[in-house]
Amino acid sequence: MKASILGLIGNTPIVRLGRLxxxxxxxxYVKLEYLNPTGSHKDRIAYYMIRDAEERGLIEPGDTVVEASSGNTAISVAWVSSLLGYRAEIFVEKGTSQVKIGLIKALGARxxxxxxxxxxxxxxxxxxxxxxxxxxQYENEANVRAxxxxxxxxxxxxxxxxIDAFVMGIGTGGTISGVGRFLKEKLGEGVKIVGVVPRGSRIAGGEGAERIEGLASDIVPGIWRRYGHVVSEVxxxxxxxxxxxxxxLLRSExxxxxxxxxxxxxxxxxxAERLTKGVVATIAPDTILRYPHIL
Ligand SMILES: Cc1ncc(COP(=O)(O)O)c(C=O)c1O
Known part of the structure; x- marks a missing residue:
């Protein structure tokens, strides 16, 4: 039993894709981060960023925090803020799904x-x-630390x-940097850390990218500049x-x-095809239920 729902962040299950x-x-193997309390891996970083700011004396309950997010971080920041007594104001990019915007507002954020x-x-x-x-979140060290x-x-x-390889989409780059750094420290340089970006992304040297919500198309985040060296391939x-x-994935697994x-x-x-044997780990950051319009 947990004293607060905040204690249910993380410790998500991992499942083997035996059919695919x-x-x-x-x-x-895919780690089901959509089983976090608000439905994405961003619960981890929202909690870490707000706690970190508290510990450094930058905020106290009653204060306002501001975040820029295409949705998942916004939902997590609004949720953690409401539980810890902060006001949240969220800047979202144009085109963010109405499902996400509705939830952010319902959580009490502007x-x-x-x-x-x-x-x-x-x-x-x-x-x-x-x-x-x-x-x-694009610069915050607490994102990587989470x-x-x-x-x-x-x-x-x-x-x-x-683990022979870890594969993860780059949005802020927080997940791949934090997990990649940890795995390299444990397993040495032999473990492959593979980033994923939309085709044409600036991170891959392109000019204009196809849009995959949550992944970086036309920005190069500060975290990527600091930790990009952890990644073996994009x-x-x-x-x-x-x-x-x-x-x-939905139908077969x-x-x-x-x-x-x-x-x-x-x-x-x-x-996994290239390696032919061993173990590849990746992440399901959020759920299909956030994107009913593309089903
Ligand atoms: C759905 C989704 N997938 C992947 C990512 C990328 O995660 P990270 O920001 O840790 O690189 C994000 C980040 O916003 C996301 O919302």
């Missing part, structure tokens, strides 16, 4: 649909003008330390490949991952 990854391939393309910059300016704390201290050790424990995945894999899960699993399968 067949003979002659490495085994593929939503600003940024007019300008760089909605993180709009959020930073707004926070500065009002004297509020801008959490800034995954270094929780997600990474969980995967390592769940797979008995036998695989580009198209929208249609992500969508098809998401649907196949019963895994209700969202679009970025489709991208992760698509890339993980390519890595």
């Amino acid at each position: 990854a067949g003979g002659g391939m490495a085994e593929v 939503v600003v649909e940024a007019e300008e393309e760089n909605y993180a910059e709009a959020a930073r300016r707004y926070a500065e003008e009002h004297g509020y704390l801008f959490l800034n 995954h270094y201290e929780t997600t990474g050790p969980e995967i390592y424990r769940q797979l008995g330390g036998k 695989i580009e995945v198209g929208f249609d490949e992500a969508l098809q894999t998401m649907k196949t 019963g895994v209700l991952g969202g679009l970025s899960t489709g991208a992760n699993v698509y890339a993980a399968m390519r890595v």
